[in-house]
Amino acid sequence: MKVVVIGATGNAGTSFIRAAATDPDITSITGVARRVPTAPMPKTDWVSADITTDDLGPLMRDADVVVHLAWLIQPSRDLAALYETNVEGSRRVFEAAVREEVPALVYASSVGAYSLGPKDRPVDETWPTQGVATSFYSRHKAATERMLDELEAEHPEMRVVRLRPGLIFKSESSTEQRRLFAGPFLPGSLLHPGAIPVVPDLPRLRFQCVHSYDIGEAYRLAVTKDVRGAFNVAADPILDPAELADLFGARRVRITADTIYKLWNASYKLRLHPTPPGWLDLALQTPVMDTTRARTELGWQPTHTSRDALLDLLKGMREGEGIDTPSLEPDSVKMRLAELGKGVGRANPY
Numbered sequence: 001m002k003v004v005v006i007g008a009t010g011n012a013g014t015s016f017i018r019a020a021a022t023d024p025d026i027t028s029i030t031g032v033a034r035r036v037p038t039a040p041m042p043k044t045d046w047v048s049a050d051i052t053t054d055d056l057g058p059l060m061r062d063a064d065v066v067v068h069l070a071w072l073i074q075p076s077r078d079l080a081a082l083y084e085t086n087v088e089g090s091r092r093v094f095e096a097a098v099r100e101e102v103p104a105l106v107y108a109s110s111v112g113a114y115s116l117g118p119k120d121r122p123v124d125e126t127w128p129t130q131g132v133a134t135s136f137y138s139r140h141k142a143a144t145e146r147m148l149d150e151l152e153a154e155h156p157e158m159r160v161v162r163l164r165p166g167l168i169f170k171s172e173s174s175t176e177q178r179r180l181f182a183g184p185f186l187p188g189s190l191l192h193p194g195a196i197p198v199v200p201d202l203p204r205l206r207f208q209c210v211h212s213y214d215i216g217e218a219y220r221l222a223v224t225k226d227v228r229g230a231f232n233v234a235a236d237p238i239l240d241p242a243e244l245a246d247l248f249g250a251r252r253v254r255i256t257a258d259t260i261y262k263l264w265n266a267s268y269k270l271r272l273h274p275t276p277p278g279w280l281d282l283a284l285q286t287p288v289m290d291t292t293r294a295r296t297e298l299g300w301q302p303t304h305t306s307r308d309a310l311l312d313l314l315k316g317m318r319e320g321e322g323i324d325t326p327s328l329e330p331d332s333v334k335m336r337l338a339e340l341g342k343g344v345g346r347a348n349p350y
Helices: 011-020 079-099 136-154 171-182 212-224 241-248 257-269 278-285 292-296 306-319 333-342
Strands: 002-006 028-033 044-048 065-068 104-108 159-165 167-169 198-201 209-211 229-233 251-254
Touching (some): 002 011, 011 028, 011 171, 011 212, 065 212, 079 104, 159 212, 167 171, 167 212, 171 333, 198 241, 209 212, 241 251, 241 306
Parallel strands (some): 002 065, 028 044, 104 159, 159 229, 198 251
């Protein structure tokens, strides 16, 4: 089986390659990224391409499956650039896969595609995916889901799978995630459970995550099994203020969402971090997901709890961990200075 992975050098892509390495049904991987690594990875040949400008068809010729993972989080202050990659770039990937008559397409959707939903009960994959209007990430994920709806209606011969994971963590992605969401001023040495004194006690602060190795396995299963449609993917337990306080040995502090929003927005405007406050709306508005379908039809079972995944991320941030790819390179003073030079939230940090 020949698999083409668009956006193969990041968090999920490297974990998929790790999972695919042990699968005899996957014989070759074409890893596509704007900047490709020099270090070899199992079964993988690297190709440099930009999904917004390059001809993607030849990369997909004779492929059995295309896995689309490419997505921009930054520059958060350049919405046109984000839309061009996330939505129009995805459109170009899907159209190329159709032209080349690729039998199967696996797409990295997200819990962020979902509309406002409940936190006191899980929802399945039929919950509306109209997104959260104040989050560019959510709007783009929802727009891409609509493109896939059209693709499935027009090309029923193509097997289309959408994975909708919670937050994806592993220690090797910690520097990337620090760059994307926290910026250069966050001292990784302080990110130790015992050094986090308080957690905000917000009723709707309930979210799900999954270890990246487990999401890599979910993509492997989606590639190799004859399944279609959407799958929610997340580990237990759901992380809420009580779980977080227990995990960190911290105290819960009652605070309103409005207060956090104002503090978040002020620090964003001061360019202290690169993450616009729409991400807070996303966290508080998206529903808790039911993962039954992934566990029964896809046959997926996580090997890490959500607590394990979060602790692994914090460990990686403390130690500046990474992988030898352009997206996941380890933390360094030089890297942080480059982030400052480009402008926090104004440029793609890669």
